[in-house]
Amino acid sequence: MAVYSKHPASAPPTPPVREKTGHLLLRGWCIFVLFMSLSGVAWVHTFGTPVAAAITIGAGVLSVVLWIILRPPVQWRRLPWFAAAYVVWATLSILxxxxxxxxxxxxxLLYLTTIQALFIGTVLTWRELVRAVASALKWVMALSLLFELAVSVFVQAPMLPGFVVGEADDPIEYWSRNNLFDWPERLQGIMGNANLLGPVALLAxxxxxxxxxxxxxxxVLLYAWIVLSAFLFLRASSATAYLAAAAVAVVLATVLLMRRARRPGERTKYYIAYAVVGVGGLLGLWLLRDTIFSALGRSSDLTGREAIWEAVLGRTxxxxxxxxxxxxxxxxxxxxxxxxxxxxxxxxxxAHNMWIDVSMxxxxxxxxxxxxxxxxxxxRSWFFAVDRPRWDLKADRPYSSLxxxxxxxxxxxxxxxxAESTPLLLWGWLFVVMLGAKIKQSPHVGVGPAEQSAAIERGERSPALDEPYPPVERTHPPVVERAQRDETPSKRAT
Structure with a gap:
């Protein structure tokens, strides 16, 4: 029977490092916070405003306590100071x-959202952050479908917030309109608003x-989640989400083309094409807005938004x-x-336009x-995506899809x-601050102090953390000290 030598040249094999229970709980808490922001006003519809406010405040306090206890490494000079300046100016406006x-x-609400964004971006690595966002989106997509299914199967009637079944003065008041089996009527999900469900489904x-x-x-399961998200995206039938999907397709195609560039000036033609498509698309959208929005089932004034904008601009x-x-x-x-x-x-x-809303x-x-x-x-996010990761002389590291x-x-x-003010609050503001801060703290996936603080992912460390330079290949067998060879010979396999 083979046994290990009494004088091995290297350490015996050991099981892989596993994530500690505390770190698993921390990641679970981050998923819950992300779910709270992505689900929007679902908490208000479910529990009412006072309870939803108490949950939001309690979650913010708990995150602050965890931040103080964990004390993750933070480069204070590389915080999102422009976002901080906006928060300061908003605070001064109370005068x-x-x-x-x-x-x-x-x-x-602005303070709590900003704190949660900085907390998640600080305690999670890039891989963990994307994984946590995916988990939160799974909960939102699954609960939206199950909610609509429960209303259509068991209630069989439109439902108001607070699980109240009754008639509303206008369909806009309904939490669910019981439209799951009435194609192509719009679905609203747990948010109770199709215009909120559409962009979140696109993000998923x-x-x-x-x-x-x-x-x-x-x-295979991820492909199934994509199918479910695409179903909810189409059933939400949000014109704004459709335009956002077109923008995502253009940006993604441009980034992938940029990554193929091999010479310094090769990206210029892609930038020109990107600008032409962007400007041409906006101009075409404005000139053909009647035709486009009629095809999408919307009026050319974006379903009454122009009247709202006029009122807000008048006060501005x-x-x-x-x-x-x-x-x-x-x-x-x-x-x-x-x-x-x-x-x-x-x-x-x-105001249904974040710029007009901020101006007022x-x-x-x-x-x-x-x-x-x-x-x-x-x-920062653009060059984070198109530039090859490089922090030393090695210039051929592969791109990361993250x-x-x-x-x-x-x-x-x-x-x-x-067409919406959502980017100013909830998941819109949280993602801008969270991702912006994460790029500044960790400009390379898997590299840097902010990544090393929580480097145990799926049971092992990221190779980039342990190999900042190319590893040196061993060309000779390990040398055994003479003192070890002179001792009793090791047992051999029989």
């Missing part, structure tokens, strides 16, 4: 706010596709520089917003700050921001 109560409440398709390209296990003109005070979202119980702008009999809670709340200064936030995010996520998220949010 001149026309609705100080709403400003204080919505500022708390992007994330699951990135996971497949990254070589994630159980690819009265305080053009500093605005009326931060309020994201608008509080419908505040006298300043109650019945101010009405759509389908309901008080509108947003924080003025031209706020618009400039928000523009710098998105410009910095898009700039680096596609930030730039594709930027494309979704920028298009969505033209």
């Amino acid at each position: 001149w706010s026309a609705w100080p109560g709403t400003t204080a409440i919505t500022l708390l 398709i992007v994330v699951f596709g990135i996971r497949i390209a990254a070589g994630a296990p159980r690819r 003109a009265e305080r053009p520089w500093v605005g009326w005070g931060f309020a994201t979202p608008w509080a419908p119980w505040d006298p300043a917003f109650d019945r101010w702008v009405v759509d389908h009999g309901q008080t509108v809670m947003q 709340q924080l003025g031209i200064i706020g618009v400039v700050l928000m523009a710098t936030v998105y410009f910095a995010f898009v700039w 680096t596609l996520l930030p730039t594709l998220v930027g494309a979704i949010l920028l298009v969505q921001g033209l």
Whole structure:
């Protein structure tokens, strides 16, 4: 029987390193936080505003406590300072706010979302972050389908928030319209809004596709999740989500072409083509908006959004520089917003355009700050995706599909921001801060202090962490010390 030598030249084999229970719980908590932001107002529809607010505040406090206990490495000079400047300016607006109560409440939501974004981006590595986002999106997609299925099978009638079955003054009030088996009527999912479900379903398709390209296990299941997300995306029938999907396709194709460039000036033609397609697409969208939106089942004024924009811009003109005070979202119980702008009999809670919304709340200064936030995010995420990873003289390292996520998220949010204010709160703001901070803290996947702090992924360390330089191949057998050879010979296999 073969036995190990008493004097081995190397250490005996050991089982692979496994993730500790604490780290598994930490990742599970991050998935829960991401699910909270991606599911939007589902918590309000399910438990009511007071309970949803208590859950949100409690989650923020717990994340702060975990951050203090874990103390992950943070490069304070490389935080998203443009986003911090926007938060500071929003905070200062309480000094001149026309609705100080709403400003204080919505500022708390802004603080909690920003803290959660920085927390997740700090305690998770790139691979863990994408994996956590995928897990949260699975919960959102699965619960949306199960919710619509339960309403159609068991309730068989439209449902109002709070699980109330009854008639509404307008269909916009329904949490679910019982449309699952009525193709092609729109589905709303657990968010209770098809315009919120569509972009999240598109994000799910992007994330699951990135996971497949990254070589994630159980690819068959990931393809099934893509099919489910595509079904919900089509049934949501959101015109904004369709335009965002077109933008994602253009950006993805351009990034992949950029990665094929071998010479310094070879990317110029791709940039020119990208600019022509982008400008031409926007111009064509504007000139043919009647035909396009009619084909999508929408009016050319984006379902009444132009009237909302006119009302908001009229108020913006009265305080053009500093605005009326931060309020994201608008509080419908505040006298300043109650019945101010009405759509389908309901008080509108947003301007349906993030730039117009910011201009009304924080003025031209706020618009400039928000523009710098998105410009910095898009700039960093673009080169994070198209540049080959390099931190030494080695210039032929392979690209990582994980680096596609930030730039594709930027494309979704920028298009969505033209017709919705969602990029200013919930998952939109969380992803901008989280991914922007992560790029600054960890500009290379698997490399750097922020990645090494949580390097145990799927039971083993990332090779890039242990091999900053190409490994030296061993050409000779290991040398055994003379003192060991002079001792008792080892047992041999019989």
